[in-house]
Amino acid sequence: MAGSSSIPATTVREIRVVQRADGAAAVLAIGTANPHHCVPQGDYPDYYFRVTNSDHLTNLKPTFAKLCGMTGIGRRFFHHTDEMLATHPNLSLDARLDVVATAAPELAASAAAKAIAEWGRPVGDITHLVVSTNAGSHAPGTDVRLVSLLGLRHDVLRTVLQLNGCASGCAALRLAKDLAENNRGARVLVACVELTITAFRGPDKADSFDALIPQGLFGDGAGAVIVGAEPYVHERPLFEMVSASQYVIPDTEHMLTMQLGSGGIGGTIATGLPRLAAGIVEQCLLDAFGDRLAGSGGVVEWNNLFWAVHPGSSVMLDHIVRALRLAPGKLAASRTVVREYGNMLGATVIFVLDEVRRQREDPQGEGAGHDEGWGVMMGFGPGFTVEAMLLHAAT
Numbered sequence: 217m218a219g220s221s222s223i224p225a226t227t228v229r230e231i232r233v234v235q236r237a238d239g240a241a242a243v244l245a246i247g248t249a250n251p252h253h254c255v256p257q258g259d260y261p262d263y264y265f266r267v268t269n270s271d272h273l274t275n276l277k278p279t280f281a282k283l284c285g286m287t288g289i290g291r292r293f294f295h296h297t298d299e300m301l302a303t304h305p306n307l308s309l310d311a312r313l314d315v316v317a318t319a320a321p322e323l324a325a326s327a328a329a330k331a332i333a334e335w336g337r338p339v340g341d342i343t344h345l346v347v348s349t350n351a352g353s354h355a356p357g358t359d360v361r362l363v364s365l366l367g368l369r370h371d372v373l374r375t376v377l378q379l380n381g382c383a384s385g386c387a388a389l390r391l392a393k394d395l396a397e398n399n400r401g402a403r404v405l406v407a408c409v410e411l412t413i414t415a416f417r418g419p420d421k422a423d424s425f426d427a428l429i430p431q432g433l434f435g436d437g438a439g440a441v442i443v444g445a446e447p448y449v450h451e452r453p454l455f456e457m458v459s460a461s462q463y464v465i466p467d468t469e470h471m472l473t474m475q476l477g478s479g480g481i482g483g484t485i486a487t488g489l490p491r492l493a494a495g496i497v498e499q500c501l502l503d504a505f506g507d508r509l510a511g512s513g514g515v516v517e518w519n520n521l522f523w524a525v526h527p528g529s530s531v532m533l534d535h536i537v538r539a540l541r542l543a544p545g546k547l548a549a550s551r552t553v554v555r556e557y558g559n560m561l562g563a564t565v566i567f568v569l570d571e572v573r574r575q576r577e578d579p580q581g582e583g584a585g586h587d588e589g590w591g592v593m594m595g596f597g598p599g600f601t602v603e604a605m606l607l608h609a610a611t
């Protein structure tokens with residue numbers, strides 16, 4: 217059409233070139249936090265039956281004790297205390313969600329404040345916020361509360377992920393990578409916060425081994441990460457985020473489910489999940505990263521990598537070790553985290569990244585000098601979904 221235009225003669229392509237960052241996103245800082253109340257896993261069966269007034273269900277206790285004993289968990293942290301459960305023995309779902317609405321942002325803020333302090337830049341430089349949780353059900357939720365608790369900019373771009381199960385930490389970091397790489401100068405705060413009070417319930421005499429799994433496995437915690445591309449002078453990249461993948465395994469929807477119902481968060485965690493994961497993990501990783509990692513003979517030696525695997529339990533880790541023919545110490549960071557904190561769903565993998573960083577930096581540590589700077593972060597969630605990311609350690 218003829219006539220003059222006031223719009224500058226720039227193509228969308230040119231605008232995109234300016235908008236996008238040139239380099240890969242990187243993890244620039246990590247912070248973690250837990251509530252104070254700690255229960256050793258060895259004491260947990262007695263504790264659980266006592267605080268839920270269920271000591272009369274004598275047949276279930278040995279089953280639960282066996283389950284607790286096989287997880288590799290040494291202790292777990294909880295926001296809910298004995299006093300809270302004793303004074304409110306039949307805490308309604310509404311009341312539990314109200315607890316989460318207050319406590320989740322505070323725990324997330326505590327982890328985020330540590331990440332921001334390590335990062336060392338003004339909080340106003342954070343352009344995007346990704347919050348992930350399996351606990352809350354309020355809007356405005358943890359994301360909006362974090363804006364005021366942390367003093368974030370009011371134009372920070374917020375995204376919330378909900379009910380992604382244990383894969384949610386990897387999913388949040390995948391999203392952060394894409395945000396950072398597609399928006400020049402973006403600094404993304406990722407906060408994953410989990411409080412098990414929404415899933416907490418007493419045992420039922422009809423409970424199977426599977427039905428007790430969530431009570432034996434999950435703990436409370438928050439992990440926060442700052443992600444950005446093209447680091448400024450004072451920023452210290454920890455892990456470059458090279459490539460991400462997600463697979464849903466056909467016909468496995470029934471194996472791992474979550475729903476918010478009248479009793480809180482419930483669902484199915486089938487025994488056999490570790491076997492299922494072990495059966496497909498190598499093919500998933502080969503499809504995603506095989507071309508980049510294969511040696512001259514076209515074979516990938518998984519032992520040359522560092523590993524940040526979400527530890528569902530130590531049983532899951534044992535299966536992954538066997539499936540990938542890993543040396544026993546390769547999943548040391550995951551084993552440390554599951555032992556010290558239990559399975560904190562989406563927050564866990566951030567604790568593992570922090571531990572991988574610590575072990576790689578410790579010259580006497582199990583992770584020192586045992587990889588070639590490349591690594592894999594991996595998590596599992598409902599679907600059955602395998603989330604993975606190829607990482608490159610910046611140091």
Ligand SMILES: CC(C)(COP(=O)(O)OP(=O)(O)OC[C@H]1O[C@@H](n2cnc3c(N)ncnc32)[C@H](O)[C@@H]1OP(=O)(O)O)[C@@H](O)C(=O)NCCC(=O)NCCSC(=O)/C=C/c1ccc(O)cc1
Pocket residue numbers: 279282286287380381382383415424425426429430472473474481482483484485486487488489490491527528529530531532561596597598
């Ligand atoms: C440790 C588990 C719980 C069990 O191990 P397993 O290898 O699958 O189980 P097995 O079938 O081999 O049985 C193990 C043992 O338990 C025994 N067992 C078997 N059923 C019995 C029995 N009813 N009596 C008593 N002994 C028995 C069984 O005999 C066997 O004993 P033993 O031969 O002596 O080793 C394992 O399945 C596990 O790690 N699961 C977690 C998997 C995981 O990483 N998931 C990640 C995603 S989780 C997620 O996204 C969250 C979702 C969620 C969903 C719902 C929520 O509420 C909250 C969250």
